[in-house]
Amino acid sequence: MAGNAGNAGNTAFTIVGAGLAGAKAAETLRAEGFDGPIVLLGDERERPYERPPLSKSYLLGTSEKEQAFVHPPEWYSQHGVDLRLGTTVTGIDPDGHRLTLADGSHHDYAKLLLTTGSTPRPLPVPGADLDGVLYLRRLADSDRLKETFRAASRVVVIGAGWIGLETTAAARAADVEVTVLDTAQVPLQRVLGREVGQIFAELHTDHGVDLRCGTQIAQITGSGGHADGVLLADGTRVEADAVIVGVGVTPNSGLAAAAGLDVGNGVHVDARLRTSHPDVYAAGDVASAFHPLLGKHIRVEHWANALHQPQTAARAMLGQDVIYERLPYFFTDQYDLGMEYTGYVDPDAYDRVVFRGSTESREFIAFWLAGRRVLAGMNVNLWDVTDPIRALVASGQTVDEIALADPDVPLGELVM
Ligand SMILES: Cc1cc2nc3c(=O)[nH]c(=O)nc-3n(C[C@H](O)[C@H](O)[C@H](O)COP(=O)(O)OP(=O)(O)OC[C@H]3O[C@@H](n4cnc5c(N)ncnc54)[C@H](O)[C@@H]3O)c2cc1C
Known part of the structure; x- marks a missing residue:
């Protein structure tokens, strides 16, 4: 051109x-x-x-x-x-x-x-345009949710992704009952896979969330133009004062x-x-x-x-000779769990997950491996380890799996 x-x-x-x-x-x-x-x-x-x-x-x-x-x-x-x-x-x-x-x-x-x-991607089901069906992207959306949590006693969250789960944690902090619905078998399955997704499932059920994975939504129901629940494909109905949708973005x-x-x-x-x-x-x-x-x-x-x-x-x-080659990094905070994730893994592109630390006490690092190469690492309630995790992933080198799982081996020593 x-x-x-x-x-x-x-x-x-x-x-x-x-x-x-x-x-x-x-x-x-x-x-x-x-x-x-x-x-x-x-x-x-x-x-x-x-x-x-x-x-x-x-x-x-x-x-x-x-x-x-x-x-x-x-x-x-x-x-x-x-x-x-x-x-x-x-x-x-x-x-x-x-x-x-x-x-x-x-x-x-x-x-x-x-x-x-x-x-935010709209939910393609009947009733998705009712009042009280809420999305979260802008400041005003967050204000509206805050108001909703003040007035509501129970909400349904559709989508157990980052936005859905963080919103769920905020609703629980406001003492609102929450039912979370997702089609996958565990929360965050597409990003974290089954093993690590299960840890987030337990985090939320431990905080009193009614988590229903593997569910299909038939319709958002309403009365007087306002959402009052969700009808599942198996005929079950979940009542709610508001329905929050977090099913991804385009x-x-x-x-x-x-x-x-x-x-x-x-x-x-x-x-x-x-x-x-x-x-x-x-x-x-x-x-x-x-x-x-x-x-x-x-x-x-x-x-x-x-x-x-x-x-x-x-x-x-400005004409400078630069390229962007930073590895993806993101974080979340839910209840008392804080985590950082560094790297990139396509769903199903890894063979296994290696844990260092305790998943029970939720203080650990999870590493996603393909062969003996680390594709990504996620530190949960452990801090100041992002740099060595990034170096490990960026190096593309093979690692010793036993040393990787051993908290006594400094992460910096894993890159040869
Ligand atoms: C509630 C929430 C929580 C999040 N939490 C985390 C987190 O914990 N960790 C994390 O890593 N990431 C998080 N994210 C993701 C992160 O916020 C986004 O990746 C980031 O906002 C992207 O920034 P951006 O500037 O590319 O796009 P945006 O922030 O979407 O900004 C784009 C702007 O462009 C405007 N625009 C679009 N089209 C036009 C047009 N035609 N004309 C004029 N203006 C236009 C939009 O309205 C918008 O204001 C979160 C996102 C949300 C919504």
Whole structure:
């Protein structure tokens, strides 16, 4: 495709999507000395904020809204970042270097970064549009859940993934009865597999959750337009004051697809985070990026990726010779369990899980292995081990399984 045709005088670097990734890209452009115009366009009314607290401390009421924002309000003007909130981009003309906005106006750019994130997947069952069927993505969603937990005595959570389980823990903390429904045999099965998923099953049943795995949902039932329960395919009915849906997200890649950019499961970018058009980049939840260590494209829906990937994208936009090769990393907090996960494992791409420490007391590291190579490691209630776990995974070297399971062998000594 063409370079700067049709718009040669424009020097603006424009970012579409004012979430964590968009804000970090703007910050990096300035930190790297870029002194041209930076425009950050976002369809939400709030300035960029981080989402992890929305299902944890903010939902629990232990942190304030202000703590979620990426930067203080004055940061944007102080750094010459033209932040335009409540602004939806509806079209991209990559060769013309021009955006169309929802109000019909146009915006020209020299280089473009897409950080449009992702959107919760709707539940495709009858009744999913009733009042009281709730999703969690934005600050206002978290506020609504908080209100619900104040008024409700029982809720159903559909989907035992990260969002569903963290929301469940917050509901239990508010003394709300929770039934969790999932089609898989254990929570988080797709990400963690059966053995480790079972640990999360026990964590939640120990906290009084009615966990029902292997269930199919037929319908969300309602009365007077408001959800009042869930009907399962086997005819069982679970009553609820509200139904919370957390069944995954889809990347907001429609803009890119309509513009003719390569899109699959997200916007395809190379290791420099550049799309199929030389002046358009993508980062964060929306990007399906070629990962040099893994040798394939992956799309990562996690905070650390939204924090680091746009920094590489911003440098690449400035012409620096950079690639993104960090291993995926994510974390969760549920009740008194905190964990960090480093690495990447396709479902069924590992042979076995090796544990170091005690799964009963929930203080351990789980390692996913293929042959004698460690693909990923997850530390639960044990801290300051992410660096050696990352080194172990990144090294690609074979390890001694007995030493791997032995807490007396320092992790750093496992990489030869
Ligand atoms: C409740 C919750 C809890 C989470 N907890 C964790 C956690 O514990 N650990 C972890 O690792 N990850 C967690 N995550 C995931 C993490 O928050 C995401 O990976 C991160 O928010 C992705 O950032 P992003 O900037 O790529 O996208 P987003 O945060 O989705 O931001 C994209 C922005 O672009 C806007 N936008 C989209 N299309 C347009 C358009 N056409 N025009 C203008 N603006 C547009 C969107 O409205 C949004 O504001 C959590 C997510 C949620 C929702």
